[in-house]
Amino acid sequence: MKFSWSTFILGAAAGAASALLVQQNVTNTASASAERALKEVKEAFKGEGTIDGSWVKMKPEPMNKTGMNKMVYKGGVSRTIDQNREQFEFIADSRTGTIMDVYKTN
The missing domain is CATH 1.20.5 (Single alpha-helices involved in coiled-coils or other helix-helix interfaces)
Incomplete structure (x- = not known):
């Protein structure tokens, strides 16, 4: 040959x-990016009003909850509605970017 x-x-x-x-x-x-998860949350909040600030931890961390072990991103969003400041935190799956939980902190 x-x-x-x-x-x-x-x-x-x-x-x-x-x-x-x-x-x-x-x-x-x-993995999905932390920025992508933050963008998804901000888009959901923009429908209800203006966002004053937002943040996301860039490094995923473990979450163990009722038999579910995942790596997650944690972040938050703040907004003012009728002169009342509201703050929310979220948890997103670091592999898919899916928002797993959003809760009010104040």
């Missing part, structure tokens, strides 16, 4: 492209 540079280069390019696609897919499905 004779060595062919064109076959070698074509195979190498296909392998590199496949590796890149796999890496991107794993990165995109491995």
